[in-house]
Amino acid sequence: MMLALALGMVAGCSQQESTIPAPTEESIETVEETQEIVELNYYSHPDEKGERNAIIKAFEELHPNVKVNLIELPPDTSEKLTMISKVLQAEDTAMDIFDADVIWPSIFAAAGWVEPLDNYMTEEEIDAHLPGAMYANLYQGHYYGIPYRTDTGMLYYRKDLLEKYNKSVPTTWDELVQTAEYIMSKEGGDMTGYAGSWKQFEGLTCNLMEFVWSYGGDVLDEDSKVVFDSPESVAAVTRMVDMINAENITPEGVITFSSGDARDVFFSGNMVFLRDWPSGWSKSQDPENSKIVDKVGIAALPTGGEGNESYSTLGGWQVMVSAFSEHKEEAVAFAKFRASEYSQILMSKELSHIPSLKTLYSNEEVLEAMPFLEDMYPAIIHAYPRPKSPYYAELSNILQVELQNAFKEHKTPEEAVKSASDQIKTLLGQ
Numbered sequence: 001m002m003l004a005l006a007l008g009m010v011a012g013c014s015q016q017e018s019t020i021p022a023p024t025e026e027s028i029e030t031v032e033e034t035q036e037i038v039e040l041n042y043y044s045h046p047d048e049k050g051e052r053n054a055i056i057k058a059f060e061e062l063h064p065n066v067k068v069n070l071i072e073l074p075p076d077t078s079e080k081l082t083m084i085s086k087v088l089q090a091e092d093t094a095m096d097i098f099d100a101d102v103i104w105p106s107i108f109a110a111a112g113w114v115e116p117l118d119n120y121m122t123e124e125e126i127d128a129h130l131p132g133a134m135y136a137n138l139y140q141g142h143y144y145g146i147p148y149r150t151d152t153g154m155l156y157y158r159k160d161l162l163e164k165y166n167k168s169v170p171t172t173w174d175e176l177v178q179t180a181e182y183i184m185s186k187e188g189g190d191m192t193g194y195a196g197s198w199k200q201f202e203g204l205t206c207n208l209m210e211f212v213w214s215y216g217g218d219v220l221d222e223d224s225k226v227v228f229d230s231p232e233s234v235a236a237v238t239r240m241v242d243m244i245n246a247e248n249i250t251p252e253g254v255i256t257f258s259s260g261d262a263r264d265v266f267f268s269g270n271m272v273f274l275r276d277w278p279s280g281w282s283k284s285q286d287p288e289n290s291k292i293v294d295k296v297g298i299a300a301l302p303t304g305g306e307g308n309e310s311y312s313t314l315g316g317w318q319v320m321v322s323a324f325s326e327h328k329e330e331a332v333a334f335a336k337f338r339a340s341e342y343s344q345i346l347m348s349k350e351l352s353h354i355p356s357l358k359t360l361y362s363n364e365e366v367l368e369a370m371p372f373l374e375d376m377y378p379a380i381i382h383a384y385p386r387p388k389s390p391y392y393a394e395l396s397n398i399l400q401v402e403l404q405n406a407f408k409e410h411k412t413p414e415e416a417v418k419s420a421s422d423q424i425k426t427l428l429g430q
């Protein structure tokens with residue numbers, strides 16, 4: 001009872017509470033000597049600069065009766081999914097809370113592996129987040145996660161090189177290719193033009209969808225009917241394949257690049273354009289990592305051409321509570337703290353993670369950490385979701401495999417698109 005009251009008061013478990021304060025001397029509870037310590041295991045992204053442990057420490061100061069163990073997951077999103085799925089499938093009580101990608105709530109909710117969080121959240125708490133970030137957590141009328149970070153694909157460009165050659169930021173993919181070719185021909189050496197995360201993993205699906213949408217195509221329509229096999233999708237895949245095999249503007253090995261690899265080439269000064277998430281920003285401005293500090297600009301991704309629009313894939317991360325946790329109340333309290341203003345500001349400053357909380361888009365500390373945030377707000381708010389489906393992981397894998405077949409010229413773009421479309425139809429029983 002004492003425990004429930006403490007959590008309710010401090011972490012906002014009661015229906016009246018909305019935001020969570022940063023820990024203060026006064027707010028720190030004292031543990032009764034007889035009180036049992038509850039241990040929570042939090043399966044998380046790896047701790048990069050000690051920031052995740054700092055959040056845990058702040059939470060533990062507020063809740064001296066709770067100890068949170070950080071269990072680090074692999075950096076690759078697809079590997080994270082495999083690991084979390086195994087633990088959940090085994091109904092293992094060892095995992096209480098975990099970081100979840102924006103496309104996982106439907107997968108885990110449909111399997112009954114995660115705790116619905118509606119009863120723990122007020123309307124006000126739900127409304128505090130950007131609508132896209134919160135909607136991703138909704139499955140059949142219930143919320144299953146609390147977003148702590150949203151994400152949006154963006155175009156990074158070399159400000160200095162565009163200025164030097166009097167070129168503007170490209171607004172179409174064709175223009176991007178022409179500008180890259182021009183600058184590569186002038187700069188010579190190891191200069192390359194463009195890369196994203198094109199290895200076979202979830203990042204590739206994010207990159208592909210931006211091309212497909214920007215040419216006017218899609219994978220599923222509003223009624224979840226498969227519509228992938230279209231001239232628009234073929235144009236998008238052709239554009240990507242040609243960058244590698246016709247125009248040669250991508251660095252060697254691009255089809256094995258995760259986000260870190262594409263960043264490395266860009267940060268070394270040998271690439272004109274990069275597709276990345278905002279988390280690349282703080283790294284690009286760190287002289288330990290980057291030779292191009294102060295030479296980087298950020299803009300919306302290009303469109304497929306006239307009449308088309310720019311699209312960014314909605315990414316982002318939430319905290320979910322395992323249905324098999326034996327400490328759900330404490331787990332929810334931690335999840336709320338992980339998604340609180342305090343934690344989101346800290347992550348914005350340390351790792352340029354863009355917040356899911358609306359109020360933070362006018363927060364001075366956050367804006368100072370990410371000067372591009374104001375200009376990119378339209379792209380952030382309109383970031384477009386990947387298909388929402390309990391079969392998402394399989395669907396995404398089909399797209400990745402077939403796109404790689406086109407990259408390697410085992411199939412033409414037409415064949416790869418048709419094959420992916422047929423397999424997705426079978427997967428979804430259409």
Ligand code: GLC
Nearest residue numbers: 077101102151202203315316
């Ligand atoms: C980022 C995004 C996530 C996406 C992943 C792909 O972490 O936030 O949504 O699935 O990249 O690698």
